Amino acid sequence: MAYMHIGKDFVPPDVPGKVTGRIKYAEDYTREGMVYSRLLTSPIPHARVLDIDASEALAMDGVFGILTADDVYPDGEPQSTGLKILTNEPTLVGEPILALAAIDEKTAETAISRINVTFERLPFVLDPLDSLAEGGANAYPGDQNTFVFRQGFATEKWTEDQVASFRAGNEPTAEPQQTWSLGDLEAGFAASEFVYETTFTTAGYPHHSMEPRSAMAYWEDGKLYLHGTSQSLTALADGMAPIIGVPKEDIVFINAATGGGFGQRARANSIPSMAIPAKLSQKINRPVMMRITREEEFTIGGARQGFQGWIKVGFKPDGVMSACDLYIISDNGGKGGGGDASSAADCIDVLYQPDALRFRGTSIGSNTAHRGAQRGPGQNQIAPIIAPILDKAADALGISRLEIRKINAPRNGDVAGPRQTPFTSAYVPESLDMATQQFDWEGRQARRRQRNGSKVIGLGLGQGYHNAGRSGMDGIVTMGTDGRLKIHNGVGNLGTYSYASTSRAAAEVLKMPWENCDILNVRTDNHLPITSPQDGSNSIFTNTRTMFGAATDMLNKMKEIAATDLGGDPADYDVSNERVHQIADESIGYTYAEVAQRAMELGGKFTGEADLPEELAEWTQISVSRLAGSAFMGVYHDPRHEGNPPGFTVTCCEIELDLETGKYEILDMVTIAESGTIVHPQGMENQLVGGAVWGIGLSGYERHLYDPQNGLPASTGYWQSKVPTYLDTPVKIGTGWVDLPDPENPVGARGIGEPSMGAVSAALTAAITDALDGHHFATAPITADMIINHLAGTEENAAPLAQNNFRG
């Protein structure tokens, strides 16, 4: 289909501000009378606050007040998972206990040093298996170590033998907390020619977004103005209002740009720290800036769940995956949260369509960083574990590694997951073909395991998946008598440019030149519609639907006005060159400025004062009511879609691994997207190369380090957590896309942000395994030390399946 905007590159309006430094992040704002907040955080991993004596601090000149958990939770702290605003029951080092506001940060720091907090030390634990063992410490309040949905905190214990057996590499025998299954597992394994079984582990690691979660707040005329940081805009504000305790109509969230969002900046309950300056400002009646340090960001920024798992996979003689049995202990960290393990099983079901699958999972806390969604939570941890198993099966069955993936690939009409949801569309075989052809996969097979001195070549092929689309949100567009299209977009600006690319769908409907469109976002008092949070790779699917719908509503109203005024039926009209005109005689019509003028004269439904969709969300209703009568308006509530809109990726890579150092260079990498129609090619390329870097980090570098004696985090910075740099990544990453439209989206688009990581991690781990003659570490990351130890035949000194330690 020939589009005016879709599929074409453009310059998103915030890009010049990013290269000049003019765009403002939360910490860049100031306000007259602004004072500064600093945090007192827990110095120990598990404790109870018995007393806070702030009398000396509060008596200091320049100190305006403190905020404690008793202030923010007058009825007691919620007994649920997730970070709290402030707490008297810290379950990890660095958790905020109180905030203090002072004239400057120096005074605030000095005052905090004069606050005497009395803690009761409680036992702590850093590894879920240590907690599961009888007599092991428990991470959560009330001496408990898990959280059961709808039941609350609980305690889960295994016998010492059960833990030891699992650590020794055997299938866990304890009852799991959660299970789901598909097909006949026993029959699946019985039909298998090749069965592979192993324990595995994947590391948790921090988000380490570049911008720390600083925030500034002030109150004016009863309204809260909150300068914050989020992946989402209206979805964040909608959720933050009840956390702070302010009506939705009285919060203005201002967020022009966010310095990195990879899951835990999407929803208000994952960044409750933004409530601190809001509540402190309310208490002391001054604007409050809370600057967050890198060390604090490590704590409140959260982390990916680590896995301690066991997997057994069977393949029939023809290569079909006949059964997969998966048992995962998830490291839920200090605050609980995250459903990664079940998503990992779902991912295997999606990508390899096994005849039978069973998932069993148990989530256990540790007194480490809080966990939650991080780029492909679950789908991406399992990617580097499963890819080498596919290769082992291919080698054992005499099938090529490409062919075994094509045999098992999901296709249009397939279903997957616990509910056996059909895909909205799926073109994975096409993606495999495109990637392998662009990479010359077959041609490179002769190089596989070729030695050059101490160096050896490894080849890897990997796949990634995440579901990539939601629905049920709202859209608003308006037009003034100048004829410009104003696109009210509640999508957050996290760096994907989806706020802009989804807006292109509205411009497309009205055939509006891009230079005559204005995107209204940045602050919620721009009268924005509700959106789904910008997580789960959903934005492009979800919000092209709403933008398209709102613009279509305006288009229909244009035709109705023109037909009423100029004769004929609305169906006799079309739009072009910023005019609505008769199809038969283009001279009969209105310019957009004229039709907007007529809409203003007519009022009612044309200006948002009547006949609104009944299902509009409360947030959208507030925005529409404030806009009503001021402009020609298109407004839309999106009905629910059918099926699972998937995002798929395929990656090929070649590495050269040095057997003397354990290090490797990625010589070449090609990664291909299958995510429907491509709306913004440069944006798509950014997501693919960015996801590739994340995949390299997952496979080779990133991890948590904790002091086993004191529970102190040692990876609070970029260096220790080992975020990949320019030198860890290829000189150039090849990209491409299948670009076939999805029928459940009006412009055919689906998302890609998360799967772009999984395929790369899978391919890189497969390549490392290949270079080492098929040695399967069954772990992520695989570090140079691990490789050297393997080649030297040296045992690791960490406990098997260990989490949050110095392994590697």
Added chain:
Amino acid sequence: MNPKVTRRRFIKGVVASGAAATTTGMWYAANGQDRPGGAVERLIRINVNGQMRSVDVAPQETLASTLRYKLGLTGTKLGCNRGECGACTVLVDDVATYACSVLTHSMKNARIETVEGLESPNGDLHPVQQAFVEELSPQCGYCTPGQVMAAVALLRENPNPTREEARHAMSGNICRCGSYDSYLDGVMRAVQLG
């Protein structure tokens, strides 16, 4: 080669990470603000973006703090404030420098350039900035000013680098979004734009 968890090894790691001091003192120390009741600020003059600026500076104050909080040049970002990420990169006498890791007092005879100083007087973007726009190099944008300054430093020293040379020259700047490929595309386009 095996990692041994020894007390010495751990303490080294923790001290390097700053984790031992969980909160109190960290911001304060990292920004070089004076001790409570300690040394006072002194008025100095520094050359920023071709202008001599007078500013009161504490003895331990970092250049990043001065630029952002005293001179309002918030284009220079603080990502880590500990010399790891490069978001605060500025040019000091044409050399890419972490502004979080140098003291403002040591800058009295230096020529400092920040991202705000790159545009021409008529508002034209610097070729590096223009190239980064055309290649859509930034994602979240928080590291972008530092990436821009690192690229400007590279191209002043080597106007025609290979992609591999650019990769090494830029390697002091972390991009958590992983936009390295797009930044390198931007650098190579900037070479063409001159």
